[in-house]
Amino acid sequence: MSKTKGVKLSDTTRQRLETLARIRDRSPHWLMRQAIETWLDREEKHEQEKREDMERWERYQLTGEAVSHEKAAEWLENLAQGKVSVWQPLNATLTCSSNLRIWSDVQFIF
Secondary structure (H helix, E strand, C coil): CCCCCCCCCCHHHHHHHHHHHHHHCCCHHHHHHHHHHHHHHHHHHHHHHHHHHHHHHHHHHHHCCCECHHHHHHHHHHHHCCCCCCCCCCCCEEECCCCCHHHCCCEEEC
16 A cells, blocks of 8 residues: 655755656656665665674674685685685684774674
8 A cells, every 4th residue: 555755855856856757758756766765675785784794793703703814815716716606614704904993803704
């Protein structure tokens, strides 16, 4: 069931929407629906990735399983050459050795 929701747009945004609708031979309503659905898909995927990252981080904290930078680099090289397609071992973590302070204690987790 559909329900109407109102959105206040600035004059500039409304004009841009109407112009694009004319160019695309679509209604402004159609463009707004597409934009909202695209944004929701992207944001829901982002939230799912955050949840998965937290689960991986918690698993790392429990198990301490990690993969060295050298091992990960070797796997990436093999992947680029088509020698492998799946990360081994599965559910491993990669320690980041970045110069960025914010990442100094963070593990990148596959």
